[in-house]
Amino acid sequence: MPDSPAIASSGAATAVETAHAAAHPDYLRHHFESVEQQADTTNFAMWLFLLTEVMFFGGLFMAYLIMRNWYYPAFVEASHHLSIFWGTTNTAVLITSSFTMAMGVWCAETRRKKGLLLSLILTFCLGLVFLCIKGIEWHAEWVQHHVPGLHYSVESFVNPASDPEIYAEYHDRALSPAMALRTEMYFFLYFAMTGMHALHMIVGISILGFMILRARAGSYTNGHVTFVENVGLYWHFVDIIWIFLFPLLYLVSRHG
């Protein structure tokens, strides 16, 4: 690893820098004393960022909790219109992508370039698969007129028999017109939560794409794994959000 003079840009501090020249790879930023300090610092910063994300999604979960308790029948029947099959499949897809991401981190730590590339590409593709399945589900909701604010229809809730498949499975009773209107609230929160989650997925997938290009050029397998680790943390966090969204939106109301 050649020492890059470009990094040790700080004029007068070169005295300090030369003292550490032995342990001074070119990815060490000038204001850190050591590679460990830099790795620890960025890792901690990533955790703090995830902390803000917890509070960000926290507000949404809070709203869901209150509204589900207020409009329980509407939330129960509305959730019957989601596909548990696609939901479960998507959970499995996302968990698998978390696994491949974790393997990617391991490959970077143990300096396996091919393994890293494979893991990143798999994670990237699984992320896309997740979004595609999400798209299929959103499309189904669009077809059923369940997209709030656009051309929403309460037909499926004031007249459950109009949706024969779902009626056959759940035998939902017709909701009062007032309560049926509140199903729109469920779908609003559903779209807000899954949409916000999908937005985080898109950001993650974009970063993965960038990383695949860098990894092909040999980055991350030179001992500098912080970036891979931090993206891994982000990816797992997005996974955790889904782990909670899945039961709350799809499962808990099957038996109202």
Add this chain to the structure above:
Amino acid sequence: MSTSTIVRLPDQSTARIPRMNFLSRENGLLSWLLTSDHKRIAILYLISITFFFFVGGALAGLIRLELLTPQSDLMATDTYNKVFTMHGLIMIFFFLVPSVPATIGNFVLPMMVGAKDLALPKINLLSWYLYIVAGGLMLYTMAVGGVDTGWTFTTPLSTHYLNTHVISAGLAVFVAGFSSIFTGLNFIVTIHKMRCPGMTWFRLPLFVWAHYAASLLMVLGTPVLAITLVLVVLERTVHIGVFDPALGGDPLLFQHLFWFYSHPAVYIMILPGMGVISEVISTFSRKRVFGYTAVAFSSVAIAVFGFFVWAHHMFIMGISNYAALVFSLLTMLVAVPSAIKIFNWSFTLYKGSITFETPMLYAIGFLGLFTIGGMTGVFLGTAGTDIHLTETYFVVAHFHFVMVGGMLMAFLAGIHFWWPKITGRMYPEKISQLAAVVTFIGFNLTFFPQFILGMLGMPRRYASYPPEFQILNVFSTAGATVLGVGYLLPVLYLTWSLKYGKIAGNNPWQATGLEWQTQSPPLTENFTRIPIMDHEAYDYEWLENQQQKEVASA
């Protein structure tokens, strides 16, 4: 009080600004816009927040001018609504929240902990750019017609009834929130990971402790505001949402989520100011801050308790009486650490060698005004009293005593205190002392009458009022004029001092912080050698010995 001054300037006939420093290192606009030096970013921030302060101040001037007479004659009532809303939004999100942390904190915090820079310099620059984007959005909002919901974005007013520019204002605050999150995150990481050898937690200056506590609030509270504003914007665009009662939502849910951030936000605004006061009071009484540990922990205690009291903004909004009782009791808890700070600063003054340079004048002003502001906060935190006082000018006076009397005084104290470090030159002492006194007088004249107006029942947020309130309002407007002069003076003489101020030397105040043990203005990398902290904070004997050693070796 035998000595009249502690200022020790170098011989002006031979003194020079160091040739190598962070200002002289690179030139050109790009060297500023692409910098990752925390000191340059601090200056970028200082210029931007000063700009927004004067925009917000001009709006405040308009408000006071309108209130000079009982009728609404200067502007239409809905224009008045827009003016006080924009005043609130700009002052809170574009001045008070970033004021001390993003300028002074950015500049001196890394030096205080003995680091070459903040832990994440690029994120620091990103935070400034986000601030500029947010500021641009806010100015756009103002240019196209403003927003009149009040700075609180109260639903369903903001989502349903008004046709003003809630969306762009909401997005501006959303983006400004991320700027603040990144500053806070950077500080926490820096304080944890970048301290120099020997710099233990209990050797950190109290300024750093205060910023640590404020940063915790930024990181934990701001995201909740962000998601709340996203929901408001969505509700406005798709007309479905969780806040509008006509659509089955709960406006109180908005209030809960909003105040979960916005109550801690007042501690985001005041805690860094308290950090400045600790430094200034200690330096100008030549004593270690009395009860260092208690003051340090009281900062953290304010941050923690701050998250348990938010519903005291909602006592009259229809929350449960039992919840009001709990939140009212918890609110009293915050008074304890705040009082600890005030008492400990007072004990620091006791038997100290006090001198009255400008920063100290501002700091002493802070002590008095913050105490009044804090105590009236206890009135408002008491559920019963609050029902009478809330939504009156009493509340307006209360938070202006804390925010303007507290935070703005602290900000000015800090700017004067660190001005020699930032620029290498002294500000002119006499005129700045005058400015401090003018500010204090103007402030009291402006806001003290508002306590009385509130007690008498004058409601806030109206352009007109019954004629019997006029005399007090005239006092208030007159005071605002004096206050305006008090704020204009520093801009003038501080700009003047950039070229004509006396050369300050490394440590004109004989202060003990690490930032004073290096040249002014500092080098880009702050220290020629990473310092080793071998003494406690505020150890004036150590400083004395250090200087004797230097004299002996010279």
Add this chain to the structure above:
Amino acid sequence: MTEAHEHQRHIVSPKVYLAVFLSLLCLTALTTAASFVELYVFNVVVALAIAVIKAALVVLFFMHVRYSNRLTKLTVASGIFMFCVLVGMTLTDYFTRAWGQW
């Protein structure tokens, strides 16, 4: 700066990852299966309990918190704590709003 150096990077073996991955898949199957059984109020409890276990597995192993320093553990804990404060303190209002009004 002891905390910066006490932490030696721990490389988690792929075997652990695989075990965690398989348990996550099993738990997903379990939670879906459980939702088809009528458990009344316990449907929610079971679903959330399984979600918490899954999240804990991800945090502890995939995100390496089990092998991390105290600071990281504290950060995770404070995230959970603040979320509980947000929900819990808000619920003090929602739970008691109707008290004394019947």
